[in-house]
Amino acid sequence: MSCRLHLNQPLEAGTTVDLPANLAHYLHTVMRHAVGDTVILFNGHGGEYHAVIDSLSRKAASCRITAFENIDREMACRVHIVQGACRSEKIETVLQKGTELGAAGFHITRSERSSLKLDGSKLDARLDRWRKIVTEAAEQCGRTIVPTVHWHTRLSDIPCHGLGLTLHPHTAASWQQIRTEIRESSEITLAVGPEGGWSDADIATLGERGFRSIAFGPRILRTETAAPALLAAIQAVQEQ
Incomplete structure (x- = not known):
């Protein structure tokens, strides 16, 4: 190879x-x-x-x-990941695995329970590192598109492209109930909370931005596990 x-x-x-x-x-x-x-x-x-x-x-x-x-190895559905800012090594896992699984772009954002604070030269250096991780993952996995990586200091600034979904373990809506919408969507934005999850205020902000809360199975996922798991599930649903 x-x-x-x-x-x-x-x-x-x-x-x-x-x-x-x-x-x-x-x-x-x-x-x-x-x-x-x-x-x-x-x-x-x-x-x-x-x-x-x-x-x-x-x-x-x-x-x-x-x-x-002119080869195309991209997902038919563009999936954007909004990741609540957490420890850097966890973000790096999301970036690497998310790129391998087909994410179109990443938006790392501060929230009420975020532990990571970045600004100035420290932010520039971290963004350079994150973009290098994404590029190397794209090289390794055979992608021809390199996902974008953005930083947001406020949750209210994040975009919601297409169908907006966020994980919340105590919501009534389930993954099974929205499978048809997922199968028919050409663009999806997934919002995953930091360690400790989204606060009630965060959930309200996400709702204002157009995100719907869903539950993804009976178990609580780590913040670095959720986005890759959802990406794989979306691809499986769309290929059925």
Whole structure:
């Protein structure tokens, strides 16, 4: 299987592209590739490009693009994840697994029970890290689109695209009752609370933003488990 690399630049068959130093190091030192080996490049705008390594050292590399393949591995339904801000390692799990399972984008947001506070240079550094995690997950799993990652300081600022759903263990509405709506939706936004869940005020705010509360089975899920579980369930329902 060819190594997949994301390049944030225009790509075109028949051209040669220079790789940044970090990708050259990855190919040369980590993956032990050599001149003449094939790789796959993608820029997040759909499809992927087959390429051959023309030159390679620890600090520099170039690839000749031989062909474009208009392949689509995205979910038929665009699913956006709103994740209540929690410990960073839990957010990273949601980003990685959510990307592998097909999420279109992530909105990390403060809420009443959020433990994570970010601003200024600390926020910039954390967003860079989160976006790197998403990019690497997209490279690994074969996606041709890289999900977006956004930070919100207020829950009232989050978007609700299409069908808006949030988990609440004590609501009367169940997953089974909305399966038809999920199957017929082209866009869904899932809102998952932080450790400790959403507060009553958070639930009210989400309702004002267009989210409906649902229960997802009889057990309480960890904050880092909920979004991946729901993504997998949505895909299963839509493929039936």
